[in-house]
Amino acid sequence: MTIRNGIRMLAAVMFTDMVGYTSLMQENEERAKLLRDRYRKVLEEKVFEHLGKVVHYFGDGALTIFGSVIESVQCAKDIQTELLKEPKVNLRIGIHAGEIVYDDDGVYGDTVNVASRIESLSKGGCVLFSSKINDELKNHSEFKTKSLGLFELKNVKYPIEIFALNSDDIVVPSKIDFEYRSNIRNDSIAVLPFVNMSKDPDNEFFSDGITEEILNALSKVEELKITSRTSSFAFKGKNFDIRDIGKQLGVRNLLEGSVRKVGNRVRITAQLIDTLDGYHKWSDTFDRDINDIFQLQDEIASTIVNTLKKSLKISSQQKPLVKIPTTNLEAYQLFLKANFFWNKWTPADVRRSLELLKKSVRLDQNFAQAYSALAACYVYLGAIGQFSNSTAYEEATKYAEKSLSMDESLPESHLSLAMANLFNWKWDEAYKSFQRALELSPNNADAHHYYAYYMMAIDNKRKAVIEAEKAHELDPLSLPINTFLGDMYLNAGMISDAIEQYKRTLEIDSTFRAAINGLGWANYHSGNFSESLRLFKKSQEIAGDDFKSVANTGFIYAKMGETEKAFECIKKIETKEQSSSEINYTLDYALLYLGLGDYDKVFQYLNKAFEDKLGALIFIRSRSWKEIHDDNRFKELLNKMKLPID
Incomplete structure (x- = not known):
């Protein structure tokens, strides 16, 4: 290097x-x-x-x-x-x-x-x-x-x-x-995926849903440090020693169990285990009618809190940890199925989740959690370009506000509203929604992760790093959060830290393209252009598509003086644009011309991105664009976006 x-x-x-x-x-x-x-x-x-x-x-x-x-x-x-x-x-x-x-x-x-x-x-x-x-x-x-x-x-x-x-x-x-x-906190806990013991494997959505509902209930206890779903579910179907899981997740306590659903009857077994010595602190079996499912979730969560309260300074729970979200069990099971597909995090699965949620709210028009999940789907599909910004964030705002009109205490709704406002450049509104989401759910890794986006947008690099580290602490095995932490280190000029973080991410999954691209940018900023190019090409190979990361490779070619290859990359984008007009390539053009040093063209495309209200323009203060940050036209762009210059 x-x-x-x-x-x-x-x-x-x-x-x-x-x-x-x-x-x-x-x-x-x-x-x-x-x-x-x-x-x-x-x-x-x-x-x-x-x-x-x-x-x-x-x-x-x-x-x-x-x-x-x-x-x-x-x-x-x-x-x-x-x-x-x-x-x-x-x-x-x-x-x-x-x-x-x-x-x-x-x-x-x-x-x-x-x-x-x-x-x-x-x-x-x-x-x-x-x-x-x-x-x-x-x-x-x-x-x-x-x-x-x-x-x-x-x-x-x-x-x-x-x-x-x-x-x-x-x-x-x-x-x-x-x-x-200084040590693993005694008040830390992870909820492992409850095993589906039902004869029908399709009931897996139900056991996953029960796990997630108990996890969400425990996250409301401010004194507890809860590992997020992504990291807990990384151990689904795997046979690891409890002590090893505790070390990987950095927690003292693990909750595990199983769910058996037969007709309208549900049996849930659960046990709370100390990860230091494998000692079972508590275990129990619950047989209930499915109509009592919400009371059962609350009973399990409250029992765990009361068990931990004996050795920790945890307040007694005066209110139930689980609210009854709907009286329509069919709507609830559709909601759990929608969550099952949402957590697969692919465009096709999120679209499937969207359709299931629409069916759910048709059955119960007062189901606040389902409206909240709808808002999250539109934020995701807008962020990856599956919907236009105007459609995605308008729908996200509508469903988030509808959800909050029914239940103001749903952190996920505040978070969806924060993200919609962030990508719409409504900075004050975004900040207030982030603060409320974190107030309601301080252990929400996604809230800290996305709040770091806000800090990056207003150019508070240090706070962006702190929030990204907090998200990583809560969800240590999440690939996007691991990669994003590397991005924030890189943005703050902590290049060696960024390189190490990207490498740690690739130890979890060596094919995760976002981390490979991040490592490519870190090598570029270290002056190692050839290694940067190799990594961007590796990302293309893994995707099986030489169009992926084409703006990145074109940028590096330009910086290496291979301008003909850089212009070939521009032609590839022009060709792709003609066949897929619904995708906006404005920022790809801007990045390529940045590599070529044609700042007039860069600002031509950046101003077009402003006119098109591209949400991704919030990342304009990242280190990748650093060479134009002192240009007066950049400051004019920040002014138009109503972002602070200082």
Whole structure:
């Protein structure tokens, strides 16, 4: 791999980040900007006093470097001391020292990554730093420090001991504040797919549906960390040791069971297992009439919560965890069948899901969950180009709003509405819906995943990484989420992290094209054009279609100086466009002309994408388009989309 060119130097790296800035912007924009301006003014004054340099602002945060560890810590202390005065600014600070690479695009290297991870661990008002910083402070009696313990930081090979600055002038955290971050959490649980024990294999949709309903019920318990469906269902039909599953999913507890459906009778067996020692914490068998299915789901979920409550600080459940969504069992079974096909995630299966849901709501016009699922289908089909943007997001909005008019507490409806608003460039509306979805379902991996899209669109790269990492923590085996985490690392300039993440994704599935393409882009940004081209061609081979990834290969050809091959790729798109007029290739043309360096053509197509209201234009701030980000025409485009330039 080609090494990034730039100045190599030793430095202390300090990350700072305002806590709750985005929420405050929605509640009181004037106050949020006042506090941000105060934070930046204090930061710049103190950094100047201590001979540092603010390298990069990212929304409500900043990256600063110093030539001296002592100056960096004193600066951090002075900043927190000042910002704890009225009007208070709730700020997190993390510091690490080591070698960095400094070039025109910013500061890079493992030192930057570690400082960033330490800052994300921090609490408002305190100063955290690594053992390397602490070692430098030992001969300086004016600094008192406090060990918080060893922490495993993401993409850092070995655990690092983290310290806090111990001073009466600032906030000093306790070890208890950080205990849950250092090991597998006792309050973590995954629900494995319940086995279909019915004679009819077609009843698999029912056993899968029961599993998912119990998982959704448990996700409403805020104190529990729930692994998402995709990762749990990766073990469907496989014979793994419970301890191995626990390690792969990073959970302490597993719920497994079986479902037998005979006529109108249902038998469900379930057991809760400790993944550390295989001990069965609880097991039971339930025989019920199918008309009691919702009460049964609630009974199982509530029993699990009460079992875990004995050893954890979990609130007693005053309300049922499972609502009765419909009184029409035929409509409910159609809904479960629709979910079964939805989870296959292919265009044909999602269309089949759509038709089943339409039948379901015809049987029960007050079935809020079915309307919510309809909205999700239209968002998916619009995002992959199966429907026009106007049709897809108009229908998604209609069904999401209809669902919420019946039941405002459905997080999936808020999420579908958020995505429809995001692709329609309604930023404030999208933000509010994302916040409500996360408030209702904080353990929803998809909500964190898609919220990262929003953060990427408004150019808050750091928050996009944090949300992508949260989604990955909740759904560690999801291929799209794994790949997207690599995308966010790449977008934030964490290229080595991105490469490692794409490789980890390909260890799960070596044929997953999105990860192969992501690895291709990471190699391009590392300067390794030939490897990038090889990967894009590999993606085409796996697809069995040399038109797939044609814009990517054409871009690389252009960057390698092989302009004739780049123009051949343009001709391929022109030919394809004539035979499939329903698909929009505007951004493919823009990318190819970007590779050729014809910026006039690039903006011609980007402005056409704006006129066509292409939802994918929200990704225009990604690293792939970085070379035009300083062009005034790019800023004009952001203004037209009503996106913040700063």
